[in-house]
Amino acid sequence: MKYEDIIASCYSNGYGFIPEPDAYKICAEFAIPHPRFSFVRTKKEGLHAAEEIGYPVVIKIVSPEVIHKSEVGGVILDLRTPQELDEGFDRLLKNVREKAGGVPISGILVQQSMSAGVEVAVGGADNPQFGPVVMFGSGGILIEVFKDVSFRLAPLDQEEARRQLEETMAYEILKGVRGRPACDLEAVCQVIVNTGRLLTEIPQLAEIDFNPVQAFPDGCFVLDARIKLKN
Amino acid sequence: MQQPEVGHDQLDMLFNARGVAIIGASSVPGKPGNQIILFALEMDYQGAIYPVNPSATTISGLKCYKNIGEVPGLVDLVVVVLPAAACVDAAKEIVARKKEKGDVAGVVVVSAGFSEHGADGRQREQELREILVANGIRLVGPNCQGIMDTYSGVNTTFDVGRYPRGGLSFIAQSGAFSVSYLEWAHPLGLVGLNKYVSMGNMADVNAIELLRYLGKDERTRVIALYLEGIGNARELIEAATEVSKRKPIVAFKAGKTELGSQAAQTHTGSIAGSDAIYDGAFRQAGVIRAATVAEFYDTCRAFGKLPRPRGNRIYILTVVGGPGTICLDELSRAKQIRMAQIAETTKENLRATLAPTATVDRPRGYTDMTGAVNEELHQEVLKIVLSDPNVDGLIYLTTPPAFLDERKLAENLVAAYQSFPEEQRKPVLAVLGYGYAVAEGRKILEANGLPTLEYPDVAAKVMANLVTYSQYQARVSK
CATH class of the missing domain: 3.40.50.261 (Succinyl-CoA synthetase domains)
Structure with a gap:
C-alpha cells in the first residue's frame, strides 16, 4: 500500500493516529529504517513471524485507542524463545484487558529486537506558526526531563541536520564516550532529513514521534513510531 | 519570496518624507503631541513640519493648521496623536486629503487603545487599517513611537531626540x-x-x-x-x-x-x-x-561599528587578572572560537615590549600585560597583536589605573586600531571595567569606531556572536 492509501484508510476508519505497522510502511517509503516486523492477529501467526524474523523479538499491542502502549503493559521486550513468546502473547493481552478495559485490539506487532545502541528521539510537527518543523533530542524519558532538544524548519539538508544534532547533549554521547565507538551520525541525520520530508510531502500529518530511535556505529533505526493525523 | 517593489518604495517614502504633519500636535509641554514636535525640530530635517490642531495658531514657533486638508505643502507622512476614538475619523480626513492632493504615503498612529485593548480596540484597528490601506496609505502602529531616520531627519517619536548616526x-x-x-x-x-x-x-x-x-x-x-x-x-x-x-x-x-x-x-x-x-x-x-x-x-x-572577523582565532589582551580570567572562561566555552596561536616573533616582540612581570601568551591566546604599561605602550602592544596574521579578533580588558590619563589611553587605543587600513582592520572589543566612571575615554573610543563594554563575560559572548555570523555568511555564500 502506498502512503496515500494508508492515510485514506485511517481517515475512513476514524483513526487519529496511524497504526504502528502502517507507520513503518510509510517510513520505508521515505527511507527511514526500522527493525524487521510483522503484524499478526493470532498467536500462531506470531510464532511463525518470530521464526522468520529471528529471536529475540519484541511484541506490542496495536489498537487505535492505545496511544501510550507502555502505560497499559502493551509492550513486552526481549522474548527469546517460542515458549517465551507464547507466554508473552497471553501476558500482553491480559495486561491490556486489565489496564485499558475493552479497547478494540487490531492485532499484535512482532518486531525484531535490537541490541543496545544510543537512544535518541526524532520528531516533528506541522506548527501553526512555523509550518513543518523537525526535532532531534535525547531519547527515552531523558527528552522530557532534560528538554534536550533542538529544532529546525523542514525541509532541511544533511548539513543542517548535522548542525541541529550538534546543538544537543545527545550529540556528545553519539560521538562516543569512554572508548565507545561513535555512532553513525550521517545515518541519524538521514532520519532527521527524511522526517522533514514526511512532514513537507504529506500535508495530513500533524505530529511525528519516533522515540526511541537507536543509533549504532553502522546505522540508525526507528524502534517506535507514532504519527498523528490532522483532524 | 521578495515583496513587490512597491512596498519597498512606500516604506522609502516614509523614511524620506518631504513633509510631516502631526495631527494632535500640542503646545502643552510634556504632552506626546508637543514632544514629537520638539524632537522633530531637533533633527537635521530638510522637509517641512506641519502641526495640526484646530485650537492653536502656532506650536513651538511653527504655524499650526486647523485640519490636515488645509496643510499647504507636500505631506508624505502623517503622525496621529489623538485619543483612540478619534483616530478613525482622522484617517478619513487623511484619505480625503490624499484624494485631493495625491500625497500622503504613510501614517504613524501613536495612540494606544487598539487591538491591545480588547474587542472594541480590535474593531477600531481593523477599521483604521482598512480605510488607510485601501487608499494606498501605509500604517505604522497603532500603539507605537513610529519611525526615525537619523540621515533624513524624519522623527515621529516622543522619547528619542537627535541621535548619533x-x-x-x-x-x-x-x-x-x-x-x-x-x-x-x-x-x-x-x-x-x-x-x-x-x-x-x-x-x-x-x-x-x-x-x-x-x-x-x-x-x-x-x-x-x-x-x-x-x-x-x-x-x-x-x-x-x-x-x-x-x-x-x-x-x-x-x-x-x-x-x-x-x-x-x-x-x-x-x-x-x-x-x-x-x-x-x-x-x-x-x-x-x-x-x-x-x-x-x-x-x-x-x-554596527566593527569589521567582521575573518576567522575564529581570538586573542585576549588584559591589564587585569580577574576580568581577563572571566573573559577567558566564557570564551573557551564557545565552541566556535579558538584561542589564537600567535607567532613566535609576536611573542618575542611582546616580551621585549612589556615589563618582566607580564605573562606573555600563557595560557595560549592570553597575555596579561599587568599594570606596568603606560598609554603609549598600549598602542604598541595592540599593534603587535593585531598585526599577527594568526589573530582574527581581539578582546582588550582594563580597569584604567588612576595614574593613566583615560583620554590619552583611549587615543592610543584608537591610534593602534586605525593604524591599519580599513579593509585590514580586525574587530576589537574594549572592556573598561569602570563603566560610566571612565565616560570621557569611552566617548573617544566609541566616536572612533571602537565599542566599549563593561562586562568581560558579555564581551566573550559578543565576540562569539561576531564569529558565528562570519561563519554563517561564509557557509551560505559558498
Whole structure:
C-alpha cells in the first residue's frame, strides 16, 4: 500500500493516529529504517513471524485507542524463545484487558529486537506558526526531563541536520564516550532529513514521534513510531 | 519570496518624507503631541513640519493648521496623536486629503487603545487599517513611537531626540524596550543609529516587511530586532534567511509560550514550545539570537561599528587578572572560537615590549600585560597583536589605573586600531571595567569606531556572536 492509501484508510476508519505497522510502511517509503516486523492477529501467526524474523523479538499491542502502549503493559521486550513468546502473547493481552478495559485490539506487532545502541528521539510537527518543523533530542524519558532538544524548519539538508544534532547533549554521547565507538551520525541525520520530508510531502500529518530511535556505529533505526493525523 | 517593489518604495517614502504633519500636535509641554514636535525640530530635517490642531495658531514657533486638508505643502507622512476614538475619523480626513492632493504615503498612529485593548480596540484597528490601506496609505502602529531616520531627519517619536548616526537599524515590537536601549546608549555614543521603527501592533507595516526593507537599505549594517511574537513566523524566518546572507540580524525574542494542550499527545508536541522552535529556526536562518538583554545591547552595537572577523582565532589582551580570567572562561566555552596561536616573533616582540612581570601568551591566546604599561605602550602592544596574521579578533580588558590619563589611553587605543587600513582592520572589543566612571575615554573610543563594554563575560559572548555570523555568511555564500 502506498502512503496515500494508508492515510485514506485511517481517515475512513476514524483513526487519529496511524497504526504502528502502517507507520513503518510509510517510513520505508521515505527511507527511514526500522527493525524487521510483522503484524499478526493470532498467536500462531506470531510464532511463525518470530521464526522468520529471528529471536529475540519484541511484541506490542496495536489498537487505535492505545496511544501510550507502555502505560497499559502493551509492550513486552526481549522474548527469546517460542515458549517465551507464547507466554508473552497471553501476558500482553491480559495486561491490556486489565489496564485499558475493552479497547478494540487490531492485532499484535512482532518486531525484531535490537541490541543496545544510543537512544535518541526524532520528531516533528506541522506548527501553526512555523509550518513543518523537525526535532532531534535525547531519547527515552531523558527528552522530557532534560528538554534536550533542538529544532529546525523542514525541509532541511544533511548539513543542517548535522548542525541541529550538534546543538544537543545527545550529540556528545553519539560521538562516543569512554572508548565507545561513535555512532553513525550521517545515518541519524538521514532520519532527521527524511522526517522533514514526511512532514513537507504529506500535508495530513500533524505530529511525528519516533522515540526511541537507536543509533549504532553502522546505522540508525526507528524502534517506535507514532504519527498523528490532522483532524 | 521578495515583496513587490512597491512596498519597498512606500516604506522609502516614509523614511524620506518631504513633509510631516502631526495631527494632535500640542503646545502643552510634556504632552506626546508637543514632544514629537520638539524632537522633530531637533533633527537635521530638510522637509517641512506641519502641526495640526484646530485650537492653536502656532506650536513651538511653527504655524499650526486647523485640519490636515488645509496643510499647504507636500505631506508624505502623517503622525496621529489623538485619543483612540478619534483616530478613525482622522484617517478619513487623511484619505480625503490624499484624494485631493495625491500625497500622503504613510501614517504613524501613536495612540494606544487598539487591538491591545480588547474587542472594541480590535474593531477600531481593523477599521483604521482598512480605510488607510485601501487608499494606498501605509500604517505604522497603532500603539507605537513610529519611525526615525537619523540621515533624513524624519522623527515621529516622543522619547528619542537627535541621535548619533551609524549603521544600526532597530525594529522593535516594544517602544519601551527599544527606547531603553537607545537612551541607555546615548550619553556615551555607544550606538550609531540609522533607522528606528517602533512597530506597535503591526496592523499593516510589520517586522517581515521591515526586515526585507532594511536588508536592501545600504546604510544599514546590522538589524536589531526585538520580537514578542508574529502570526506568520515562517515568513519572518524566510525573510531573515534572505537578509542575513547580506547583513547580520541580531534578535531578542521575548514571550516564551508553549503550544496548546491539544498538541500534547506526543512528546514532540508537548515540548515543542514555539520558543524552542524560534531558537532553531533563527540559527538555521543565520539570525544571532541574544540570550540576555546585555548580550543583545552589546552585540548589536558591536556589529554596527566593527569589521567582521575573518576567522575564529581570538586573542585576549588584559591589564587585569580577574576580568581577563572571566573573559577567558566564557570564551573557551564557545565552541566556535579558538584561542589564537600567535607567532613566535609576536611573542618575542611582546616580551621585549612589556615589563618582566607580564605573562606573555600563557595560557595560549592570553597575555596579561599587568599594570606596568603606560598609554603609549598600549598602542604598541595592540599593534603587535593585531598585526599577527594568526589573530582574527581581539578582546582588550582594563580597569584604567588612576595614574593613566583615560583620554590619552583611549587615543592610543584608537591610534593602534586605525593604524591599519580599513579593509585590514580586525574587530576589537574594549572592556573598561569602570563603566560610566571612565565616560570621557569611552566617548573617544566609541566616536572612533571602537565599542566599549563593561562586562568581560558579555564581551566573550559578543565576540562569539561576531564569529558565528562570519561563519554563517561564509557557509551560505559558498
